[in-house]
Amino acid sequence: MNGTPAEDLHPPGVKRFGTIAIVGRPNVGKSTLLNSLVGQKISITSDKAQTTRHRLLGLLTEGPVQFAFVDTPGFQLRHTRALNRAMNRTVTAALAEVDLVLWVVEAGQLNADDARVGALIPPGKPTILVANKLDRVHSRERLLPWLQGLGANKALTEIVPLSARKPADAKRLLGIIAPYLPEGDWGYDAEALTDRSERFLAAEILREKLFRLTGDELPYSSAVLIERFEEEGTLRRIAAAIVVERDGHKAMVIGAGGERLKRISTEARLEMQRLFDAPVFLEVWVKTRSGWADDQRAVRAFGYED
Ligand SMILES: Nc1nc2c(ncn2[C@@H]2O[C@H](COP(=O)(O)OP(=O)(O)OP(=O)(O)O)[C@@H](O)[C@H]2O)c(=O)[nH]1
Numbered sequence: 001m002n003g004t005p006a007e008d009l010h011p012p013g014v015k016r017f018g019t020i021a022i023v024g025r026p027n028v029g030k031s032t033l034l035n036s037l038v039g040q041k042i043s044i045t046s047d048k049a050q051t052t053r054h055r056l057l058g059l060l061t062e063g064p065v066q067f068a069f070v071d072t073p074g075f076q077l078r079h080t081r082a083l084n085r086a087m088n089r090t091v092t093a094a095l096a097e098v099d100l101v102l103w104v105v106e107a108g109q110l111n112a113d114d115a116r117v118g119a120l121i122p123p124g125k126p127t128i129l130v131a132n133k134l135d136r137v138h139s140r141e142r143l144l145p146w147l148q149g150l151g152a153n154k155a156l157t158e159i160v161p162l163s164a165r166k167p168a169d170a171k172r173l174l175g176i177i178a179p180y181l182p183e184g185d186w187g188y189d190a191e192a193l194t195d196r197s198e199r200f201l202a203a204e205i206l207r208e209k210l211f212r213l214t215g216d217e218l219p220y221s222s223a224v225l226i227e228r229f230e231e232e233g234t235l236r237r238i239a240a241a242i243v244v245e246r247d248g249h250k251a252m253v254i255g256a257g258g259e260r261l262k263r264i265s266t267e268a269r270l271e272m273q274r275l276f277d278a279p280v281f282l283e284v285w286v287k288t289r290s291g292w293a294d295d296q297r298a299v300r301a302f303g304y305e306d
Contacts, residue, residue, distance in 0.1 A: 013063055013064035013065075014064055014183050015064045015065075015066075015183065015184065015185060015186065016064060016065045016066065016178060016181040016182060016183050016184065017065075017066045017068070017181060017182065017184055017185060017186045017187050018066075018067070018068065018098075018099035018100065018180065018181030018182055019068045019069075019070050019097070019098040019099050019100075020067060020068065020069050020070065020098060020099065020100045020101070020102060020177060020181075021069075021070055021071075021094075021095055021098045021100075021101050021102070022034055022069060022102045022104060023095070023101060023102070023103055023104070023117055023120070023121070024103060024104035024105060024114070024117055024130075025105075025111075025113040025114055025116075025117050026113075028104045028105055028106055028114075028132055028133075029104060029106075029132040029133060029164045030104050032132075032164040032165060033102070033104060033130065033132065033164035033170070033173075034058055034069055036164050036165065036166070036167055036169070036170035037058070037060060037067070037069065037170050037173065037174065038058035038059065038060045038067075038069060059188055060174070061186065061188075061190040062174060062178075065174075065178045065181060066181075066186040066187065066188065066190070067174065067177065067178075067181065068187060068188070070098060088120055091120045092120050092121075092122050095120065095121055095122055095125060096122045096125065098125075099126070099180060099181055099182060100125075100126045100127070100128065100177060100180045100181070101121050101125055101126070101127045101128070102127075102128050102130050102173075102177075103117065103118060103121060103127055103128070103129050103130065103156075104130045104132050104164075105129065105130070105131060105132065106131070106132055106133050106136075107131035107132060107133055107134045107136070107137050107143060107146075107161050108131075108137055108142070108143055108146050110146075110150070118155075121155070123155065126157045126180050127155060127156055127157050128156075128157055128158045128159075128160055128173075128176065128177070128180075129150060129156045129158070129159045129160070130160050130162060130164075130173070131143075131147070131150075131159060131160065131161040131162070132162060132163065132164050133163060133164070134161045134162055134163045134169075135163040135165070135166070143161070147159060147161065157180075158176060160172075160173055160176060198229070198236070198276055199226050199229040201272075201275065202226055202229065202236075202238055202240065202268075202272055203224045203225070203226045203240070205268050205271050205272055205275070206224045206240050206242070206264070206265075206268045206284065207223075207224045209264045209265075209267045209268045209271075210222070210224065210242060210253065210264055213260060213263055213264050213267070214252060214253060214260070217252055218244070218249060218252060218253065219244075219245060219249065221244075221245055222242065222243065222244045222245070222249065222253075223242075223243045224240060224241070224242055224243070225240065225241045225243060226238065226239070226240050227239045227240065227241055227285075234278045234279060235278065235279050235280070235281060236272070236276055236278055236279070236280045236281070237281045238272070238280060238281065238282045238283070239283045239285070240282065240283070240284050240285070241284075241285045241286070241287050242264075242284060242285070242286045242287070243287050243288070243289055244286065244287070244288055244289070245288065245289055246288060247288055249288075250286050250287075250288055253286050254286055261284065261286060264284065265282055265283075265284040268282060268284070269282040
């Protein structure tokens with residue numbers, strides 16, 4: 001991890017680096033695909049190079065190519081029906097910035113929800129349609145006309161039928177993706193993610209839950225600090241502080257009987273576990289900015305992995 005230039009670790013070849021968004025209606029297999037594509041290296045982020053519109057979900061460096069799979073905030077896949085026009089514009093703008101879109105559907109199906117997702121992809125954006133769950137299709141003869149019908153859609157750059165569960169299929173897909181990524185230097189080190197980047201992501205997740213579960217009540221001056229981030233084997237032991245301006249805000253975050261703080265910290269912990277692919281022990285404190293003296297009265301919420 002220390003000091004070897006990344007170039008020395010890889011065979012020569014044209015270096016490429018690019019961002020890829022994976023979109024699709026719920027349950028088509030996006031998470032499964034991301035996992036197969038990046039393996040254990042899921043959900044890594046770094047505090048450099050993060051423009052606001054994307055969150056890094058996973059990085060993969062294979063030979064001279066670095067793939068950055070990104071999330072598109074505002075792409076509420078679970079609530080596609082509820083997307084209003086303004087949100088659609090946000091999503092479309094975010095997708096406009098990536099180098100490639102992977103639009104995941106289930107092989108043999110293209111329903112109204114799929115079409116709604118497809119409509120958000122900016123015209124002209126290189127888009128690979130991934131027809132997933134191929135293993136469930138028992139009659140390849142029936143799939144053929146479906147694939148040919150899709151082929152008539154000029155907006156699709158490629159159509160790739162596969163099973164996200166099969167590592168060999170994911171590998172094949174990487175080979176198809178690579179030429180769409182621009183030539184140029186990598187955005188990140190080739191090595192696995194550092195504690196520091198997970199630490200950053202932990203703060204981001206907690207902040208997101210904090211603001212989502214307090215609605216508009218909480219002033220944006222409130223902050224999240226990761227005070228401790230330790231690894232014990234696979235366990236991540238994290239101590240975080242939510243720092244607010246006033247006692248009134250503190251009460252707001254804690255909620256009646258501590259319920260809201262409990263929910264914030266539970267949801268944050270579950271998402272961290274999913275992203276880090278590891279158990280997380282998360283302790284969250286709420287403090288007012290008045291200083292350390294206040295720690296005595298700090299309230300904490302615990303999260304345990306059973
Ligand atoms: N048979 C089969 N099932 C798959 C395949 N890929 C994913 N699945 C299953 O499909 C279901 C949904 O997969 P997810 O990866 O959670 O789908 P998602 O699109 O991320 O879902 P949301 O998070 O709800 O948007 C899970 O039960 C997966 O195991 C595949 O290639 N073949």
